[in-house]
Amino acid sequence: MIAIVLSILSGATIVLSRQVNGYFTKYTSASTSTFMNYFTGLISSIIVFIFYGISLTPHINVAKLTASPIILFGGSLSIINVFLLNILVSRIPPVALTLTTFTTQIISGMIFDYAFYGIFSPNKCIGICIVIAGLIISQMPATRSVYRSLTPGKSK
Amino acid sequence: MEILLATICGMTVSLMNILNGKLSAVTGTFLSLVVIHLTGLLAVILVLMVRHEKLTIKSGIPILAYSGGVIGVLTTLFSVVSVSKVGAASLTALSLGGQMAVSFILEHYGLLGAKQQRISLQKIIGLCVVIVGIGVMFA
Numbered sequence: 001m002i003a004i005v006l007s008i009l010s011g012a013t014i015v016l017s018r019q020v021n022g023y024f025t026k027y028t029s030a031s032t033s034t035f036m037n038y039f040t041g042l043i044s045s046i047i048v049f050i051f052y053g054i055s056l057t058p059h060i061n062v063a064k065l066t067a068s069p070i071i072l073f074g075g076s077l078s079i080i081n082v083f084l085l086n087i088l089v090s091r092i093p094p095v096a097l098t099l100t101t102f103t104t105q106i107i108s109g110m111i112f113d114y115a116f117y118g119i120f121s122p123n124k125c126i127g128i129c130i131v132i133a134g135l136i137i138s139q140m141p142a143t144r145s146v147y148r149s150l151t152p153g154k155s156k
Numbered sequence: 157m158e159i160l161l162a163t164i165c166g167m168t169v170s171l172m173n174i175l176n177g178k179l180s181a182v183t184g185t186f187l188s189l190v191v192i193h194l195t196g197l198l199a200v201i202l203v204l205m206v207r208h209e210k211l212t213i214k215s216g217i218p219i220l221a222y223s224g225g226v227i228g229v230l231t232t233l234f235s236v237v238s239v240s241k242v243g244a245a246s247l248t249a250l251s252l253g254g255q256m257a258v259s260f261i262l263e264h265y266g267l268l269g270a271k272q273q274r275i276s277l278q279k280i281i282g283l284c285v286v287i288v289g290i291g292v293m294f295a
Contacts, residue, residue, distance in 0.1 A: 002238075003237065003238035003241035003242045004238075004242065004250060004294075006234040006237055006238045007234065007235075007238045007242055007246065007247045007250035007251055007254070008250050008251070008253055008254040008257075009230075009234050009254060010230075010231050010234035010235050010238070010247070010250075010251045010254065011250065011251035011252060011253060011254025011255035011256075011257075011258070012254040012255070012257070012258045013227050013228070013230045013231040013234065014231050014251065014254075014255055015254075015255050015258040015259050015262065016227050016258065016268070017224045017225075017227035017228045017231060018224075019262065019268040019269060019270060020220065020221065020223055020224035020227060020268065021224035022269065023220075023221055023224075023268070023269050024217070024221040024222070024224060027216075027217045027221060028211075028212050028213055028217070029209075029212050031203075031204060031207075031209045031211070032211045032212050032213060033224075034200055035197075035200050035201070035204065035211055036213075036222060036224075036225060037224050037225040037228060038193055038196045038197040038200050038225060039197060039225065040222050040223070040224070040225030040226055041193040041196070041197075041225035041226065041228045041229050041232075042190070042193040042194055042196075042197050042225075043225075044225065044226045044229045045186070045189035045190045045192075045193050045229050045232075046190055048186055048189065048229070049186040049187060049189065049190050052186060053184065053185070053186025053187060053189075054186075060182060060183055060184075060187075061182055064182045065182060065183075068178070070175065071175045071176075071178045071179040071182065072179060072191060072195060073175070073195055074171075074172045074173075074174075074175030074176040074179060074192060074195070075172075075176070075191065075192035075193060075194070075195035075196035075199070076195040076196055076198065076199035077168050077171060077172040077175070078168075078169075078172055078196050078199075079196060079199040079200055079203060080164070080165075080168050081165050081168045081169055081172070083203065084161050084162075084164060084165045084168075085165060087161065088158055088161055088162055088165070091158050092158050092159075092162060096162075097162055100159060100162035100163065100165075100166065101162050101163075101165045101166040101169075102166065102248070102252060103166065104162070104163045104165070104166030104167055105165075105166035105167070105169050105170050105248050106166075106170075106245050106248040106249060106252075107166075107245075108166060108167040108170040108171070108244075109170040109173070109243070109244030109245035109246075109247070109248045110243075110244075110245040112170050112171060112174050112244050113243040113244050113245050116174050116178070117240070117243060119243045123292055123293060123294075123295045124245060124246075124293050126292055127249070127289045127290065127291070127292035127293030127294075127295075128245060128249070128289065128293065129289070130285060130286075130288055130289030130292055131249045131252065131285075131286050131289030131290060131293070132289075133285055133289070134282045134283065134284070134285030134286035134287075134288070134289055135252065135256075135282065135286060136282075137278065137281055137282035137285055138256065138278065138279045138281075138282025138283060138286075139282070140278060140282075
């Protein structure tokens with residue numbers, strides 16, 4: 001239950017941080033905004049670790065880290081996302097971008113869940129389809145104009 | 157080509173959540189936050205160096221403008237704690253529900269610089285369908 005609540009809250013904080021970062025970008029460049037986002041995040045996480053985290057840190061299994069060093073670089077993957085979004089935001093209508101990235105994110109999430117955690121169920125597939133439908137419904141008026149912009153030959 | 161890049165975007169986020177969750181299991185939650193943000197910052201610095209870009213920080217920027225990264229730490233914290241318990245797909249769906257709810261509120265009241273846009277019945281229906289979908293995923 002706590003995991004469910006935290007997952008919902010992660011979405012809330014994504015929107016809040018996006019709004020604040022967008023506000024910051026007005027005063028500086030996108031690159032500087034991205035840098036400050038990670039820099040302030042690093043400072044904050046170090047402070048939290050010093051005050052709360054040291055006692056809660058388990059004995060680190062170095063063997064696991066050396067066996068799978070790629071788990072150390074999850075944070076650096078996010079820069080790929082930032083870099084690509086900076087390119088795409090001016091090339092794809094925002095709704096199409098949202099739908100495409102979310103759909104691939106959730107479907108790939110299902111694939112990775114099976115690959116890494118062995119999690120899979122038919123209910124999950126059906127639920128994902130319903131969630132995608134809900135997202136499309138909430139975006140629907142813009143979705144129609146996106147379709148027209150992607151198929152100019154068929155537009156009125 | 158753009159659709160392919162957008163696809164890579166989505167896959168990257170899911171993979172990132174999985175890797176961060178696994179890192180958290182090995183190093184503990186709070187140390188993993190430090191590592192995640194450190195590797196992210198190093199990647200940003202590398203990109204800035206390759207593109208020969210400089211940081212441009214003007215004076216008079218409100219302190220609140222710097223809080224995006226702090227809020228981002230919360231996002232990462234919530235994600236790494238929950239991904240190993242609910243999985244990346246469910247995390248994405250639940251996160252979407254949270255994103256939609258907060259976005260609708262910010263837009264309805266024009267908060268935090270969001271363009272004011274009254275919430276429509278269609279958006280409410282869309283959110284309800286998302287919630288139903290999440291319920292089916294956990295059934």
